[in-house]
Amino acid sequence: MMFAKKRKKTLELSPDEIFLDSKNLPGFDRNQMEGRLVMLLSRRVALFVFLFFAIISFIMLGKLWNLQISHGATFRERAFFNSFDKHVLSPERGIIYDRNGEELAWNEARFKIVIDADKKDALEQIPDALRVQFFPKFSFDAFEKASDAPAVIIDDLSWESAERFIEAFPAVPFRIEASSARTYTDRSGFSHLLGYVGRSSDEPSSATKSGKTGVEKYYDLLLRGVDGVRLVETDAKNNIVSESLQQEAENGEALTLTIDADAQSKLYSAIGDVVEQYGFHGGAGVVVDVRTGEILAMTSYPEFNLNNFSHGISQEEFSRLNNDPHAPFFARVFNGTYIPGSIFKPIVALAALDKGIISPEKEIFSSGSISVPNPYFPDQPSIFRDWKAHGWVDMVRAIAVSSDVYFYTIGGGYGNQEGIGASAIERYAKLFGFGEPVFSGIDEARGMVPSPEHAEEWRIGDTYHFSIGQNNLQVTPIQVARFVSMLAEHGKVPDLHFVEEPDEARSVVTAYPLPDVVVLDEDFSIIQEGMALAAKPGGTAQALAGLGVDFGAKTGTAEIGNGRVNSWIMGYAPLNDPHVAMTVVLESGSETNLVGAASVSRTFMQWFIQHMPEYVK
Incomplete structure (x- = not known):
């Protein structure tokens, strides 16, 4: 018995003692909640939580009772009859x-x-007669x-x-x-x-x-x-x-x-006065700041009342306008295509200089016409007439007096003088944008540049007529505005636009991409010298003389048949530092009429010089 083991006395430990003793353990980490006693919720807190959820449940039950029982019939009726x-x-x-x-x-x-x-079924209650009376549109x-x-x-x-x-x-x-x-x-x-x-x-x-x-x-x-x-x-x-x-x-x-309202209205009235007084069918005009490309005025005559369309126009009034022979709905600036006549001659002169077929000093004699053999009737030569006999003229004077014989000669050739030919005239016309739109993003006519390569038959007479802006050549007023701006700026293409801001708007309608025309500055100077002489007494654009500002200008009278002509003028000012360019066309007037687009330009430029002098001084 003396070798028997003694039984160890075990002690019962409570959790509290364990946690208390843990405080003495090395490495004790309070951040991990070690040594904390977990306390049970008190009865007061538990009661509060119970009451909170009970109240919420009572409110929801009350709302449900209100929707389904108390006012259920009302809301069912509302859902059935009401509409969204x-x-x-x-x-x-x-x-x-x-x-x-x-x-x-x-x-x-x-x-x-x-x-x-x-609710459209209710419209059936309206009699047909009242529909026509009250709902015409x-x-x-x-x-x-x-x-x-x-x-x-x-x-x-x-x-x-x-x-x-x-x-x-x-x-x-x-x-x-x-x-x-x-x-x-x-x-x-x-x-x-x-x-x-x-x-x-x-x-x-x-x-x-x-x-x-x-x-x-x-x-x-x-x-x-x-x-x-x-x-x-x-x-x-x-x-x-x-x-x-x-x-x-x-x-x-x-x-x-970019439009100036005063200039726009003045240009319109100046065109309208001549159209009505001298029997033209209509007209159009464009005024451009050649430095910036801003269009200051751009109008067509006649027009119509916009407010009639916005507020409601009667069928009778619409029919009257639609059947008017002067076509008030026709936007002539963009969509009117016209034979340009002599305003086209600067292109032929510039092409002749650029190709070197004639010097600007060489004179050609205009007796009033030239004649060439007729291959079909040898005894009846084909005669191509000038509008008058000009005598000896060099290039500058030929532009100033608009000698047809001179441009027949350098265009198609005559006698000993070589001509540039129809294909070259076509190419230079396209270099200046004819046959191409001025803007991208709008409805605009392209006009037409005749081509000998695509014609069924092309004779020397066709080249002669092409040389003076006739034949089947068709241009728009806005194309001519771009053209004269390029002449004023020695071939630089203007960034034409009629909206100032916002910037996003400029991307909607943009200037058609056209490269600058690369021709010697001295060649452009010869053309400008001729246009300057044209705007002085004795020149075809002498209506612009005596206004206190020197202009460069060129007129044109394009024959369209049946004794009718289109009257043109294009020009720019001041002469030595162009700021502004202008184009005017009057449509289908009598060939015996001596008053035309030049008269419009004088009336407008008199006003313009007085009221917008910053563009011409």
Whole structure:
């Protein structure tokens, strides 16, 4: 027994003692919560938590009772009879200004009558006779095929007119919405440039109008902004129960044009006075700052009232304008194609100098005509007449007096003088942009430059006529404005534009890329010397003499048949440091008429020198 082991006495340890003893352990880490006692929640805290969740549950049960039991029938009826409609919020269209900040196109507060697509069946209650009377511009057939968007039945109403309209059709759930009417300046000369807005032909029931012509069309995306959307709940009686804004409308951006409103109106009136007094069919004019390419004025005559289109034009008035033989809808600056006549001669002269076939000092005798053998009738030579006998003329004087014989000779050749030929004339005409548009991004005619290579038959007479700007050559006024600017700047192509800002707008309509014409400066100087002499007494552009400013200019009288002619003038000033260039064409006047585009240019430049002297001094 003495060898028996003693039993070890074990001690029972409580958790508290363990945690207390742990404080003496080396490496004890308090950040890991070692040595902390975990305390149970008190009964008070547990009771508070229980009461909180009980109250929340009671509130939710009460709300559910209210929705499902107390007012369940009301809300079921509302859900059944009420409807939700998306109302388009039309943005304010951007304002168009002239270069001096004068408003040319703006918006006036008006009202429109609208009906939701899901209520279109109510339109059947309107008799056909009243449809024609009250809705002459609305297409019911198109509306029936349209989407679920609300449709504008009629717009541009005063509040009083809108209320009377609603009262006239009490059974139809029409509603009145705020709108705006595009309004344009009452100054003359802006119709073709500004254009107008109207409903989209693809979406006749749409509330938002889009640009149809002119600047309103070219810059439509910038001007019109972005539609907004409002969700509206209405009851069975068409009363608004609730509404919420889903997307706010974004107004369009403003545009500032390079156009001077005073110069534009003056140019238009100067053209109009001569057209009406001397029997022309119409006319157009362009004024350009050759240093910057800014277009200061650009107008076509005749025009039409823009506000009639914006506020509503009758079918009778539209038919009258559309059938007018003077074509008031025709934007002649961009789309009028005309035979240029003698304003084309500087190109032939420049080509002859550049190719070295004649010196500017060499004289050619003009007896009033030249004749060449007729291969079909040898006893009847073909005669090509000058507009008068000029005697001996060198290149400078030939430009000044516009000698046809001189340009027949250097163009097609005659006697011992070699001509440059029709193909060279074609090439130089295209170098100066004829046959190409002036702008990219707008509707514009290209005109036509005849080509001997593509003609079925080309004879020497065709080259003679080509040399003096006749034949099938067709140019636009805006092309001639670019051309005369290039002559003023020794071949440099102007960056023509008619919008100043914003910068994004300049990328919508851009100048057509055309390389500069590389010809010796002394050759350009010869052309300019001839145009300077033309604008002095005795020259064809002497109408610009005596205004206190020296001009370089060239006139043209283009025969178009039946005793009718187009009258042209192009020019620039001041002579030694050109700032401004001008082009005017008068369409289809009598060939016996001695008053034409030169008279327009004098009237306008007298005003221009007085009111805008910074461009000519």
